[in-house]
Amino acid sequence: xxxxxxxxxxxxxxxxxxxxxxxxxxxxxxxxxxxxxxxxxxxxxxxxxxxxxxxxxxxxxxxxxxxxxxxxxxxxxxxxxxxxxxxxxxxxxxxxxxxxxxxxxxxxxxxxxxxxxxxxxxxxxxxxx
Amino acid sequence: xxxxxxxxxxxxxxxxxxxxxxxxxxxxxxxxxxxxxxxxxxxxxxxxxxxxxxxxxxxxxxxxxxxxxxxxxxxxxxxxxxxxxxxxxxxxxxxxxxxxxxxxxxxxxxxxxxxxxxxxxxxxxxxxxxxxxxxxxxxxxxxxxxxxxxxxxxxxxxxxxxxxxxxxxxxxxxxxxxxxxxxxxxxxxxxxxxxxxxxxxxxxxxxxxxxxxxxxxxxxxxxxxxxxxx
Numbered sequence: 001x002x003x004x005x006x007x008x009x010x011x012x013x014x015x016x017x018x019x020x021x022x023x024x025x026x027x028x029x030x031x032x033x034x035x036x037x038x039x040x041x042x043x044x045x046x047x048x049x050x051x052x053x054x055x056x057x058x059x060x061x062x063x064x065x066x067x068x069x070x071x072x073x074x075x076x077x078x079x080x081x082x083x084x085x086x087x088x089x090x091x092x093x094x095x096x097x098x099x100x101x102x103x104x105x106x107x108x109x110x111x112x113x114x115x116x117x118x119x120x121x122x123x124x125x126x127x128x129x
Numbered sequence: 130x131x132x133x134x135x136x137x138x139x140x141x142x143x144x145x146x147x148x149x150x151x152x153x154x155x156x157x158x159x160x161x162x163x164x165x166x167x168x169x170x171x172x173x174x175x176x177x178x179x180x181x182x183x184x185x186x187x188x189x190x191x192x193x194x195x196x197x198x199x200x201x202x203x204x205x206x207x208x209x210x211x212x213x214x215x216x217x218x219x220x221x222x223x224x225x226x227x228x229x230x231x232x233x234x235x236x237x238x239x240x241x242x243x244x245x246x247x248x249x250x251x252x253x254x255x256x257x258x259x260x261x262x263x264x265x266x267x268x269x270x271x272x273x274x275x276x277x278x279x280x281x282x283x284x285x286x287x288x289x290x291x292x293x294x295x296x297x298x299x300x301x302x303x304x305x306x307x308x309x310x311x312x313x314x315x316x317x318x319x320x321x322x323x324x325x326x327x328x329x330x331x332x333x334x335x336x337x338x339x340x341x342x343x344x345x346x347x348x349x350x351x352x353x354x355x356x357x358x359x
Contacts, residue, residue, distance in 0.1 A: 007201075014201045027272065027349055029264030031203035032342050038207035049211065056205035059198065060334075064167045064292070064324040066199045068145045069192035070263065070285050071171035075178065076185045077282040084279075087246040091239055091256055092283055096290055096317050097298055099235035099260055103340070104304035104313030107227025111220055111306055 006055030009047060013038045134181050141174065141188035142195060148173035165293045167321070203262075203320060206338035209327075213335035220308055227309065228340055231316035232347045235260045236355040243359055251275060253359045257352050259283045262319040265345040273356050284319070291318020292325045307332040315340025 017034025024033075041047040074081075081088065134140055151173075152166030178188055210217070217224065236257055243253040255275030258266035263284050270280035295314050304310055307330055314326040315337030326337035 010201050010205060014204045017200075017204060027265060027268040028346070029200075029203075029262065029268075031200045031264060032262075032345065034200065034204035035207045035210075035338075035342060038204050039210055042207065042211040043214070049208070052205070053208060056208040059202040059205045060209070060327055063199075063202045063320070063327070065146065065149055065170075066195050066202060067167060067285070067288065067321050067324070068149065068170050068174065069189060069196045070281075071167065071289060072145070072174045072178070072188060072192070073185060074171070074282055074285065075175045077278045080276065080278050081282050084248075084252060087242075087248060087252075088256065088279070088283060090246070091242045092259060092287055093290065094242060095235050095238035095256075095259065096287055096294070098238045099231045100291065100295060100298045100313040100317035101302045101304070102234035103227045103231030103316040104299060104309045105302055106230035107220075107223040107312050108304055108306045108309035110223035110226050111308060114220070114223065 003055050003058075006052050009052050010038075010055060010059070013041065013047075135183050135187060137187075138191040140191075141178065141183065142191045144177050145170050145174045145192065145195070162293050162297060165289070167292060167324075168289055171289070199320075203341075206323070206341070209331060209335035210338050213332055216308070216332065217335070217339065223308065224312060224336070224339065224343075227312045228316050228343045229347065231260070231312070231340075232344055232351060235317065236348070236351065240355060240358055248359075250359055254352075254356050255279050256283060257355055258348060259287050260317055260319065261345040261348045262341050265349065269349055269352055273352060285321070288318045288321025291322035295322055295325055296329075308336050311336025312340045316344045319344070 014030070014034045016037055018030040020033040020037065021028070021030040038047065038052070042049060149166050149170040152164060152169030155169070156164045156166060178185070239253070239256045239259065243256065251274060254273035255270055257273065257275070258269040258280055261269070261284070263281060266280055266284045267277055270277050291314060295318065299310050299313060304313055310329065311326050311333035314322040314333065319341050323334065323337040323341055327334035
């Protein structure tokens with residue numbers, strides 16, 4: 001029963017995300033609208049963390065399985081993909097690596113700089129005392 | 130017998146899940162990145178469908194219920210985000226700058242390589258949304274005038290590759306901070322990469338979830354600029 005109740009809350013929010021997408025037809029999927037709605041509901045306390053956590057964590061845990069059908073769908077798009085396979089593969093792999101590296105390195109650099117700053121500030125405070 | 134297989138609603142999904150569990154087992158046993166359960170499941174399922182001469186549509190008649198859960202599961206990514214909110218608030222600059230760098234690098238790399246390889250405008254814009262979640266990427270490709278089917282295929286491949294290679298990429302570039310790692314997964318390989326980030330830790334998972342949404346939005350905003358380049 002607990003899982004059913006939690007899943008129902010998640011479904012209601014997903015449905016509201018669908019509704020919001022209908023009202024605001026930006027190129028944003030209903031799932032992202034729903035994610036923002038659930039986040040706001042948790043922040044404001046309208047939905048308590050305990051009332052969605054277990055079912056939510058279960059869904060997140062089995063998420064990779066939900067991508068299997070899309071992956072198997074490659075057998076259908078294979079025909080279209082085949083003539084441009086080489087350039088597409090090259091671009092896919094290289095841009096994956098550059099994008100991941102750029103994101104990780106830039107954010108890591110900013111975090112380390114900020115940490116140094118706070119350490120310095122704390123050190124100064126200690127020196128002042 | 131053959132026609133039974135060709136019409137069964139449950140055969141395909143059962144094979145997919147069995148292959149997934151077999152993949153998880155193999156991965157635990159040999160600890161190799163290439164033994165990715167998702168990849169193994171996709172490959173085995175395709176092989177079985179081809180050998181047994183089953184249409185994708187027949188498979189999907191059963192498998193679509195797996196895909197159906199994707200929307201509520203994506204909604205649930207708000208949960209780790211909420212749990213890590215304090216951390217996120219403290220590092221919002223790193224998050225925003227990191228994702229911006231990822232979005233520009235992704236589209237910049239696609240542009241430079243498309244130029245070098247002599248791709249047409251239509252082929253180029255097909256690849257621009259490759260790092261973002263399928264639902265946004267499909268719409269974007271259509272809007273830019275790309276081949277939507279290829280965009281979807283490339284998005285899925287990017288996700289699976291990110292899921293497999295993400296840890297190695299972080300290692301090579303010495304990305305060790307959990308926030309930076311999570312962002313790298315989400316910004317480069319959307320929800321499929323995030324599934325992997327979730328396994329690495331709660332911080333990684335939350336940051337990756339956030340990166341899916343922000344990367345998607347920023348890509349929509351800046352793609353028109355990039356589309357005009359070639």
